[in-house]
Amino acid sequence: MNADRTAWDRRSVVPVIPPIQRRKLAKVPFVELADGRLQGVVSSGSDIARVYVSSIAAKTHGFNCSTNNNRPCGGLGSRPCKHLVALATEAVLQYGFERVARYLGVEAGDGDSTGGDLIRVLKGGPESIPAATVFSRFLRHLAYLEVPATTEPIADLQWFPATGAVR
Amino acid sequence: MLGIQLSELLGEVPPGVEEALDLVAGLDDALVHGLGRLGEERATAFAALAGAMAGTPLGDRLGEAVEKIANGSVADEYLTALAGGRTALFGAVHDALLDRLDSALGRTRAEWAGLSAPASAPDNLLAGSRSWLRELAITGWRGVDHDLVSASSQTVEALLAEPGLRGLAVLLDGFAAELRASSPIATMDVPPARRWADLWARAVLLSHPEGRTGVQEAAGVTGRLLILGVDVHEHGTAVQVQVHGLLEVSGESRPRLVRTSVAAAKVDTIVGTAVWGLLAGYPVLMGALAERRSLQVADMPLTAGGDLVWQEERARPGEAADPFAVARVQLAGALAPAVPPLDRHPVRIAEPVLVEGFTAFVEQDGSVEFRLNDTSIPVAVDRLPACGPLTPELVAAASAVLGLMRWDAGRWSLQPFAVQTTVKRKPAEAHTGDWAMGPTDPKVVKAEAKAGDAVAVLRERAGRLLRR
Numbered sequence: 001m002n003a004d005r006t007a008w009d010r011r012s013v014v015p016v017i018p019p020i021q022r023r024k025l026a027k028v029p030f031v032e033l034a035d036g037r038l039q040g041v042v043s044s045g046s047d048i049a050r051v052y053v054s055s056i057a058a059k060t061h062g063f064n065c066s067t068n069n070n071r072p073c074g075g076l077g078s079r080p081c082k083h084l085v086a087l088a089t090e091a092v093l094q095y096g097f098e099r100v101a102r103y104l105g106v107e108a109g110d111g112d113s114t115g116g117d118l119i120r121v122l123k124g125g126p127e128s129i130p131a132a133t134v135f136s137r138f139l140r141h142l143a144y145l146e147v148p149a150t151t152e153p154i155a156d157l158q159w160f161p162a163t164g165a166v167r
Numbered sequence: 168m169l170g171i172q173l174s175e176l177l178g179e180v181p182p183g184v185e186e187a188l189d190l191v192a193g194l195d196d197a198l199v200h201g202l203g204r205l206g207e208e209r210a211t212a213f214a215a216l217a218g219a220m221a222g223t224p225l226g227d228r229l230g231e232a233v234e235k236i237a238n239g240s241v242a243d244e245y246l247t248a249l250a251g252g253r254t255a256l257f258g259a260v261h262d263a264l265l266d267r268l269d270s271a272l273g274r275t276r277a278e279w280a281g282l283s284a285p286a287s288a289p290d291n292l293l294a295g296s297r298s299w300l301r302e303l304a305i306t307g308w309r310g311v312d313h314d315l316v317s318a319s320s321q322t323v324e325a326l327l328a329e330p331g332l333r334g335l336a337v338l339l340d341g342f343a344a345e346l347r348a349s350s351p352i353a354t355m356d357v358p359p360a361r362r363w364a365d366l367w368a369r370a371v372l373l374s375h376p377e378g379r380t381g382v383q384e385a386a387g388v389t390g391r392l393l394i395l396g397v398d399v400h401e402h403g404t405a406v407q408v409q410v411h412g413l414l415e416v417s418g419e420s421r422p423r424l425v426r427t428s429v430a431a432a433k434v435d436t437i438v439g440t441a442v443w444g445l446l447a448g449y450p451v452l453m454g455a456l457a458e459r460r461s462l463q464v465a466d467m468p469l470t471a472g473g474d475l476v477w478q479e480e481r482a483r484p485g486e487a488a489d490p491f492a493v494a495r496v497q498l499a500g501a502l503a504p505a506v507p508p509l510d511r512h513p514v515r516i517a518e519p520v521l522v523e524g525f526t527a528f529v530e531q532d533g534s535v536e537f538r539l540n541d542t543s544i545p546v547a548v549d550r551l552p553a554c555g556p557l558t559p560e561l562v563a564a565a566s567a568v569l570g571l572m573r574w575d576a577g578r579w580s581l582q583p584f585a586v587q588t589t590v591k592r593k594p595a596e597a598h599t600g601d602w603a604m605g606p607t608d609p610k611v612v613k614a615e616a617k618a619g620d621a622v623a624v625l626r627e628r629a630g631r632l633l634r635r
Contacts, residue, residue: 010188017345022436149449150429154400155507159514160405
């Protein structure tokens, strides 16, 4: 194992991105740690065509939630709304508590392990975060499912072995 | 593979391999810090690379590139020369290793006879890719920030829409995702220098207007495909299932080793057994994997590189064929394909072998090793995919293994894709492709039902939100 560690920068195939865990997507179809934010999309509980765009900035912990049409979320006050709690909860399922806490720069206590715990210790308040950017990243995410499959061999994928049976 | 073959393979490193890789390390290190501020030490390492290749056809261009870059002129043509030089070194390493493997296994390999005529592609798309790769090289991995990573998005999106550029699109997307996930790289412990330089150099060559071999010339073949096993490749937004098998071509006495592949775009939340759902459009091939059947193919294109370009309508299911029986009887005499020039890199070495008569050792850290006579081969249990039934435990308990010989960073390893073992005193088998038509293990079926159908959920969201 030590020999493997030292060879990390001499290997062509190394796992760079930690594996993510499978989770139910119905409520929160999209979560990502990107652009210095935990951001994602939460499906509305009442209107099937509406989604909420929720995000929490790393370091400052400023947060925001609005609909995809840029209407502010009614539940958002000085503290995060239920969509932000759902976002944090699903992010913890997907990436693990450690990774999300580290990305946000949250100082978690010993017993903290859930998305609710993360939300509780946020030190920021409501902040203007561009919902359009996040929503367009979600649309781009969905667009992958429309790219047709191919049977042309992709040699480039030799650098990306599937892993994950070791859990 | 026999013990004596393994000890021949591992006996000594082919001459020149270590020296070649040391030369590459200087360039890899320069890319960590950026070509925009090449210090004296790194400029010397650079010059050594150019010096070593002075006698080759690339010598002049590489010499010029190194000089210009050291003087601060980082233009595309110099980067192409640099990437070309690095790729040529890896090509030589690849050839030496594959030769050694072939001679240890007694495997005969065809001579390269393919044409690699450059395919035409819209140059504006390639220009976008080149400009991103140039920025990366100037900045170096340490200097990469969110903005630079995000700058690749538009390029990738445009490339994905162009079928002939799928490989480049998938490569850039996987590369950008790693940079994104590693940010801030400035404070990263040790960046994966070899790997990222590999990905960068390959992308630079594929982004050159004449760099791609495009669709390789392929001839139609008719015969029977006997499946040995399946290798799965995956990153956040792509999955590829690559089947290794023996093709009995009508009229030929000796079977050919071939690969046939299906790749789909995906998103990072589609993982594990869910990836098979993306390949549902290929029921003949997936059915053969799940049912361990042979396949009859008629006039199916086969490239000079040994890739059978799969077409469902030209295939039909054949009789049941046990991959272990196929390998025992026919693998030793099969003809291996030549490797396309641009793909000559050690990561592409994936030679099917059958290994039996070993003793398995499991280390405390979970790593597994097979000992044959006096020689040990590491088993790449970290390459067992989550979409199949193989686990390190099954591999460690196996009496026979089918898999691929791999090489990375000075070390050979065996990547299993099928095992014969004993479960509750009865002989049992497990293959990576067993769940190609859906999982068959009740526990996994239950877990899948609990997780819900990710593909269906996202398709519903796409249908409602995407075209507005």
